[in-house]
Structure formats: structure tokens, C-alpha cells
Amino acid sequence: GAGVSQSPSNKVTEKGKDVELRCDPISGHTALYWYRQSLGQGLEFLIYFQGNSAPDKSGLPSDRFSAERTGGSVSTLTIQRTQQEDSAVYLCASSFFGGTEAFFGQGTRLTVV
Amino acid sequence: AQKITQTQPGMFVQEKEAVTLDCTYDTSDQSYGLFWYKQPSSGEMIFLIYQGSYDEQNATEGRYSLNFQKARKSANLVISASQLGDSAMYFCAMRGGVYNQGGKLIFGQGTELSVKP
Numbered sequence: 001g002a003g004v005s006q007s008p009s010n011k012v013t014e015k016g017k018d019v020e021l022r023c024d025p026i027s028g029h030t031a032l033y034w035y036r037q038s039l040g041q042g043l044e045f046l047i048y049f050q051g052n053s054a055p056d057k058s059g060l061p062s063d064r065f066s067a068e069r070t071g072g073s074v075s076t077l078t079i080q081r082t083q084q085e086d087s088a089v090y091l092c093a094s095s096f097f098g099g100t101e102a103f104f105g106q107g108t109r110l111t112v113v
Numbered sequence: 114a115q116k117i118t119q120t121q122p123g124m125f126v127q128e129k130e131a132v133t134l135d136c137t138y139d140t141s142d143q144s145y146g147l148f149w150y151k152q153p154s155s156g157e158m159i160f161l162i163y164q165g166s167y168d169e170q171n172a173t174e175g176r177y178s179l180n181f182q183k184a185r186k187s188a189n190l191v192i193s194a195s196q197l198g199d200s201a202m203y204f205c206a207m208r209g210g211v212y213n214q215g216g217k218l219i220f221g222q223g224t225e226l227s228v229k230p
Contacts, residue, residue, distance in 0.1 A: 033218055042204060042222040056217050089156065093218070100146065100165075102218055104158035 002026070004105035006092050012111045013082055021077040021108045025094030032075050033102060034067055035091045043091065049075065050097065082112045115140045117205050117221035124226050126195045133180070134190040134224045136205030142166075147188040148206040148218070149179065151199075158204075164188060192226075200228045 005024040013019050025032050034046040045059035049069045060066070064082075069075040079086055089109050093102040116139040126132035138147065149161040164172045164179045172179040180189040192199055205221040 035220075043206075043220040045217055045219055048217040059217070091158065093158070100163040101148075101160045103160070107156060 004092055004094050004103050006090075006105035006108050008108060009106060010109045010111075012113060015084060015112055016081055018078065018080045019082055019110065021079075021090050021092075021110070023075045023077070023092030023094075023105060025073060025075070025092070026103055027073075028096070029094035029099075029103075030072065030097045031095045031099070031102070032069060033093045033095075034075070034077050035093070036061075036088045037091060037107070038088045046077070046090075079110075082110075084112045086110060087112045115142070115145075115207055115209055115219055117207050117219055119205055119221035119224050121224045122222075124224055125229060126192075126226065127229050128197060129194055131191060131193045132195055132226065134192070134203050134205075134226065136188045136190065136221060138186050138188060138205075138207050140186075140207065140209055142209040145207055145209045147179065147181070148208070149177070149188075149190045150204045150206060150220075152202040152204065152223070154201070161203075162190070195228045197228050197230060200226060202226075 007022045030051045032049040035043040037043050047067045048056040064080045067077045089107040091107045093104045095102040118137045145166045147164045151159040162172050162174045162177045162179050164181045171181050176193045178191045202223045202225050204223045208218045209216045
């Protein structure tokens with residue numbers, strides 16, 4: 001596809017379970033971002049990947065959150081031992097290095113019950 | 114540390130009138146980029162406009178213009194001739210880094226714009 005693809009679009013999980021959220025960026029985009037958006041709130045930065053550089057993990061809220069990016073393309077955000085406060089929409093975006101626009105996926109709505 | 118502040122949680126505007134959405138920022142970087150995104154109720158994030166810190170002219174894209182006042186560290190979005198379809202959340206964002214070459218993109222809390230018929 002031409003855009004940023006995220007899967008699943010919706011995920012309901014039980015408290016304490018681990019979840020994996022996937023992001024397929026636009027081909028050729030070297031920068032990839034993850035954000036969390038709670039209902040009616042702004043976008044909270046989580047992590048930023050740029051090429052082969054060490055990722056900027058400064059936004060990860062706890063050590064239950066981790067992310068990796070394989071082969072400079074697909075990224076997976078993992079949340080271990082999910083809590084109810086993790087319920088939110090998780091957005092992924094990608095851009096060219098130094099590009100003037102980050103393109104967003106449609107997001108994954110995570111609900112922890 | 115970089116910070117974006119949007120002080121207007123909600124705004125109303127009459128259809129066909131112009132509206133200004135406020136955004137102030139804080140950064141120690143000399144080079145940075147400023148962005149506005151629109152998020153309709155469908156949830157998608159739509160890029161509207163970009164301003165580089167070294168750009169001398171204010172950016173314009175159709176009905177959108179960015180009123181960039183570097184000394185005041187403000188980057189207000191002006192929407193001219195508002196339309197009902199402009200009703201949405203609007204986010205101001207900034208990315209720092211040398212020569213706009215990257216770095217994390219951080220967002221403000223957003224302004225919800227409602228356009229009245």
C-alpha cells in the first residue's frame with residue numbers, strides 16, 4: 001500500500017497480558033515515530049527511530065513498553081503486562097529523513113479490560 | 114527541552130469567517146520545523162502546513178497560512194473562509210534538530226474547532 005499501515009486496527013486484551021502492535025511505514029521512509037493518544041487528548045510521544053541510529057526512547061512511559069524496528073522498515077511496539085491505563089489509540093508515523101511531513105497510520109485502538 | 118503550548122481547548126467560528134488558532138513553542142535549537150495537523154472525528158491525522166525556522170516568508174497552503182513570529186516563538190494557524198468540514202481537532206507540532214534533519218516530532222494538546230453554519 002501507499003500509506004502507513006498499522007495492525008490490528010482494534011485490540012481488546014485482558015489486564016496483565018502482553019500485546020504487540022505493528023507498523024508498516026511508507027517504503028523508503030527512514031524515520032518512524034510511535035505516539036499514544038488517550039481519548040480527547042493530544043499525542044504523547046513514545047519512541048522515534050531514524051535509520052540505523054539508536055532510537056530515541058525518551059517517551060516510553062515505563063519498562064513495560066518496548067519497540068523495535070527490523071531491517072529499517074517494519075516496527076513493533078510491545079506492551080507487557082498491560083494495565084487499564086494503557087487503553088488508548090497508538091499511532092505510528094513515518095517520514096523521509098528531514099522531510100517536512102510525517103505521514104500517519106490509522107492507529108490501533110487498544111482496550112485493556 | 115522542547116515544548117508546544119496550545120492555550121485554546123475549544124474555538125467556535127462562523128462559516129465563511131477567518132479564525133486563528135494559537136500555538137507557542139519553546140526550544141533551544143537554532144534550527145527547527147513547525148507543523149499543523151488536523152484530526153477530524155474519524156481519527157486520521159492530516160498534515161496541513163509546515164514552516165521552517167529559517168524561512169523568512171510565512172507558509173501558505175490554500176486557505177491555511179502560518180503566522181510565524183520567531184521572536185515571540187509563536188506559530189499561529191490562520192484558516193480563511195471557514196467551512197463546515199473544518200470542524201476538527203487541530204494540533205501544532207515541532208521537530209528540532211540540526212538543519213531540520215530529524216528528531217522527534219512533539220505535539221501540543223490541540224484545539225477543537227467548531228464551525229457554525
